[in-house]
Amino acid sequence: MQNKTTFMIAGLLIVGAVIYLMVSSTGSTAQFFVTVAELQAMGDAAMQRNITVSGAVLGESIVYDAMAPRVTFTILNVPADPKEVERRGGLAQVLHDAVQDPTGPRLEVVYNNVKPDLLQNEAQAIVRGKLGTDGRFYADELLLKCPSRYEEEVPAQAGD
16 A cells, blocks of 8 residues: 555656646747737737737838848738638738738838848738847748739639
8 A cells, every 4th residue: 555655646746747847848938929919019028028920011111131131121910810811801912901001000020031032012921039129020030921822823724
């Protein structure tokens, strides 16, 4: 009976230690996924976290310094809810509408790397990094999706 109790206590201690390690390591490396509007609403709390933000690229804001290399650009707020995106006419339409809205929430992004080919007007940018004290977002990672590039083309014989 004594051995069985000892094994039970040792097993519970091991399980507790594993759970503690999982929770503590996940909390320190967790990233938050937010829209531009949500990031701005976070205020100073956003400056202490790794954050992932998605938005529509404003093409006229793209500035590339090949000597650094550094690219800066502005992203505009797009809805995070896929149902809302579909209700508004799909991703391409949502990105287009965001770029056309001069009053929508926007965020200046600084990416210290070469300019990607897909960085263009109305592309969807997903940036990971931290918000600086100057209000600019310093991206460690940049992912881009241009919806027009993935649209299926209608075969020529379908229109005949």
